[in-house]
Structures are given as C-alpha cells and as structure tokens.
Amino acid sequence: MPIVVEIDVLLAKRKMSVGELADRVGITPANLAVLKNGRAKAVRFSTLAALCEALECQPGDLLRWEDGDDAEDGDDADA
Numbered sequence: 001m002p003i004v005v006e007i008d009v010l011l012a013k014r015k016m017s018v019g020e021l022a023d024r025v026g027i028t029p030a031n032l033a034v035l036k037n038g039r040a041k042a043v044r045f046s047t048l049a050a051l052c053e054a055l056e057c058q059p060g061d062l063l064r065w066e067d068g069d070d071a072e073d074g075d076d077a078d079a
Helices: 008-012 018-025 027-036 046-054
Strands: 003-005 063-065
Touching: 008 018, 008 027, 008 046, 018 027, 018 046
Parallel strands: none
Antiparallel strands: 003 063
C-alpha cells in the first residue's frame, strides 16, 4: 500500500512506548500495532486526532504517501 504510517518514528522521538501511546489514545495495543505496522485498512478521524494530540504532531507527520505499490499486503485479488 502506498500509504506509510510513521508511528514508530514519532514514538522514538518522543521516547514513548506503544503501550503508553495506546493508553493515551484509548485503543488496545493490538489495534495500535495493526495501524503501526501498516496492516490497517482504515483509520477513524477521531483516532487520528487522538494520535496527533498524544504525539503532539500533525496528521502529515503520521501518514506518508509513497509512489507505487509495495505489494507487501498480498491483498491484490481485486486488482
């Protein structure tokens, strides 16, 4: 998928753990891991807003678009 999630970068810069971020955002660590590892198919704006508040960043700091399809998800059956 050409959308890359940069949560790891921001967690490292903030010296924050996944568990701490999950608590601050109000989601489970498992759901945060799905988002963090790029396996999420969607993200709610309320979750995105909570992530931005907890990490003191803008949505563009969390999400990045890459040209092309990295084909890592293997979910190209409908393509």
